[in-house]
Amino acid sequence: MSAHGTAEHDAAERREAARALLRHPVLTKARHGEELALVRRHAPALKKMFSAVLGYHLVVEASFARLVKDAPSTDAPPRPAQRRGGQPFAPRTYAYLALVCAGLLQTAGREQVLLGTLVEQVRADAAIAGIAMDDSLTDRRHLVQAIALLLDWGVLSETDGSVTAWGDRHEEALLEVNRTLLTHVLARPLGDVDTAEELLERGGRTAAEQARRALRRRLVENPLVRREDLTAEEQHVLSRERADLSRTLADHFGLTLEVRQEGALAYDVDGDLTDVAFPGQGTVAHVALLLVNALVDDLDGGPGATAEVDGRAVPGLLAPWAAVSDAVHLLVEQYGATFAEAFATDPEYLQAEVVTRLEELSLARRTPAGLVLHPACARYQPEPQRAPRRTPAPAAPAGGPDAAGPDAQQSLFPLQEDR
Incomplete structure (x- = not known):
């Protein structure tokens, strides 16, 4: 070679x-x-x-x-830790995760620990911290979910018995601890941190360096970057250093940059970097797609539509909550026979899960007045059938208004590309 x-x-x-x-x-x-x-x-x-x-x-x-990783931006879509069933961690589960890690650190010098001994340490630490903890099935399940995450990360491994059996029947289990990895679970020491704002502080960099890194992180980590969420420095990088930004994302991560008036994204042609696929499988993903299409068709805000979010006008289409509810109920009426039973019998629960999914994808934001749909939702509308051309059409410039995005759909936004 x-x-x-x-x-x-x-x-x-x-x-x-x-x-x-x-x-x-x-x-x-x-x-x-x-x-x-x-x-x-x-x-x-x-x-x-x-x-x-x-x-x-x-x-x-x-x-x-x-x-x-560095701390996410405050406007980043939520990315909670998940239980093995896919449900997000509850606040109590996070608290138990912290207590379990602290308990493991107190067993330093031992490569193996009995689960019962670890639980005793966790409960003692919880009492000192003023956290109420009992032996109810609900509490044990939260504790099992926290330990299961450490099993998935490789911090713990089951040598004899299982954590699930302890949670169900109090059966003992022997766990092996990867102490080197345990010390790297937290992204940074928390001893000098008193507030969430201190945890998010980033020092030691110039404004330009910080803006470049912050924008790259947004594009790599988030499904969609809204222009209104960018700082002035980040908007400058997006506009003036786009070629360098595009090359960096492609060379190091295999991502393709798309930029439009309302924002940008770095999409993955292979589709294996996303943790939340859309369109995707399951009732929530299917209804989210159907709901977006229904609301865009019914409300038809047109190019340049804006809505108010946190007191400022942003690109998007406001769907009043009554319209969202009506659309979800109609979808249940039309397609409920194919939905998971929990959703088919509870439209309000289905609506809550669908709205959360759209927020995770940065395609929507909830406000007191309703759901604000980002213009990127238009990319998921069905395209009309077109008669085949007699001669091949000329190829569109890379990244231009007709550039294909992921899933072979048209470009991210239906508006002209920002130059």
């Missing part, structure tokens, strides 16, 4: 390793052997790249790799 071919091969491997870390910020030898081997092979270059491009810190050890 030529030197050029070797360089291209190495770049492709680094890109695949970076994508693996974005999908799974904790890679373990037991669960992600091939991906971890790739990360270890290119560890120096990946550490340098993640630090320079996104401001992230990469820890690589023999048995794991941990991508320590």
Whole structure:
């Protein structure tokens, strides 16, 4: 292989390793052997790249790799930890996760710990912290969910017995602790942090450097970046440094940048970087797509429509809550026989889940007056059938108004590209 071919091969491997870390910020030898081997092979270059491009810190050890991310922006869509069934963590589950990690740190020097002993330590720490904790089935389930997350991350492994059996029947279990990985669970020490604002502070960088990294993080982590959410410095980078930004995202992560008047996104042609697919499988995803189409058709705000969010006018279409409710009830009436029973019998519950899904995708924002749909919702409308051309149409410029987005749909927004 030529030197050029070797360089291209190495770049492709680094890109695949970076994508693996974005999908799974904790890679373990037991669960992600091939991906971890790739990360270890290119560890120096990946550490340098993640630090320079996104401001992230990469820890690589023999048995794991941990991508320590910076705090998300305050306007980022929610990305809660999830139970194995897909439901988001409750506040109590997060509290138990913190208590379990603290309890494991207090068993330093032991590579294995009995689950019963760990639970006793957690309950003692909870009492000191003033957190009410009992032995009810509900409380045990929260505790099991917190421990299950550490099992999924590879911080803990079940040597004898299971955490689930303890939660159901109080059966003992022996757990093995990866103490090196345990120390990297938290993104930063919290001893000097008293408020959420302090946790989100980013110091030590110039305004220009911070804007570039913040914008890259938004594009890599979020499904859609709204222009109104960008700082003046970030908007300057998006407008004046677009070519460099596009090249960086493509070279390091295999992402394609699309920019429009209302915002931007970096989409993945392969479709394996997203954690929330849309359109997707399941009742909530299907109804979300049908609801968006129904509201856009019924309300028809037209190009340039705006709505008020937090006292400012933003691009979008306001769907009053009554219209949202009517549309959901109609969808249940029309298609409810194909929905999961919990949703078919409870339209209000279905509506709440659908609105949450649209917010996770940055396609909508809830306000007291109703649901504000972002103009990007128009990309998901069915396209009319067109007669075939007699001669091939000329190719559109890359990234232009007719550029294909993910899922072979038309470009992100129905409006002209921002120049």
